[in-house]
Amino acid sequence: MTAKKVLISGGSRGIGKSIALKFAQEGCEVLFTYKNSDKEALELVDHINENYSCPPAKSYKCDMADAADVKRLFKENKEDFSSVSALINNVGGHGKLKPFMFCSNDYFQEILGMNLMSVVNAVREVLPIFIRNKGGRIVNITSIAGTKGNPGHSPYAASKGAIIGFSKSIVKEVGSMGIIVNSVAPGFVSTESTDDVPEKYLKMRIDNSIYKRMGMPEEIADVTYYLGSSSPEYLTGQEIIVDGGITG
Template sequence: MKLVENKVALVTGASRGIGRAIALRFAQEGAHVAFTYLSSVEKGEALVAELEQYGIKAKGYRSDASDFQAADALVSQVVADFGTLDVLINNAGITKDGLLMRMSEEQWDTVITVNLKSVFNLTKAAIKTMMRAKTGSIINLTSVVGIRGNAGQANYAASKSGIIGFTKSVALELGSRNIRSNAVAPGFIETEMTDALEAKALDEWKQSIPMKRGGQPEEVADACIFLASDLSRYITGQVLQVDGGMLT
């Protein structure tokens, strides 16, 4: 039996990178996958076709996770389309980097809204179904930056640190309902974003990591599968670092 067979999972921000890898991994392990994207309809349609090759139901939704009403409507539509919601993976996020002395209010507000408020929006909407079913797994993508901070990313670090506090609070509130809430904190993961970095900068990053390499999106997806499956049925309120030992 596959690890999340016949479970319904909702992945936000799944059109590329880590989110896309998570959606594919869940399909491979037998889950029916709903996912969101914000801009590229073509990428969304292509991902649906790729997911369906694993014999599961898949559907993409163009939705803004940072919009409270849109998030509530999204979850209602997913439940209507799939019948239930077992797993929520809050992955949507952005960066607007800059030193604090030069950071604008807009840069701060946008990152906090997209990265942190979206987690509140989707989780609040999803737990209604999970509480009725008395089961569920919420997985929030944070970052090692949310644990140790990073120069030039005060807004991003604050949003990701906030996700950790939110995750632990939800675990305490909903544990008695058999709803688990955990976070995954990726380190340096090789995606389309890192492809734009200079080779020298990439090598310096890798040399600072005990395992001497960057992580792959699929390795983050594997952590999410673990936290969604019954293999982690007695684990809640935790932050799982997928960072090659970066913060060891």
């Protein structure tokens, strides 16, 4: 992947940040988007540029759930994005823990937009680049909730499940053009978003893991890097589960 270029959506914190650091460590040019975390984005760019022997990293502020904003992002940065060889769709969030009966349609749509439409919008803009360049890789970060479900997170589970079907459909349309599409489904991973998880729920999830611990974002980053760089062409249209054996 030397001198190759990766675009990561939601790269300033959590799993996205670990993915950005992994690609930078391997010598790739890292471009990433963020929505609100200006300070974290600047710090990550500075950290990569000061500590890794890779082309300078860049960050871009964008609401990936907003189709118009994503279109603007790609139009304004046409030169930067024209040689992107991998797209990592990491934007997402599970929202508040609440039963479906207490989820309004607006709230449901908000979570669908954050998780599903952020992927749809990015793929729509990157496919012409990959087709023109006769190849590219897409890795979508999903969740075991997309296949297993999760009480209190029905909009999140629905959106992640939809990404799985979307990914499998896209690869059947563009796979013959040299475009590889896979997904990574993390289990319970230690990030900023899990800091306020109730202790009882945290213990239950950890007890369900073979290793009796949460996953680390670096473990997700390692698998994502492999799929976004050197995994075989024949490995496509798949969802790789990284969950400590919870669904095994």
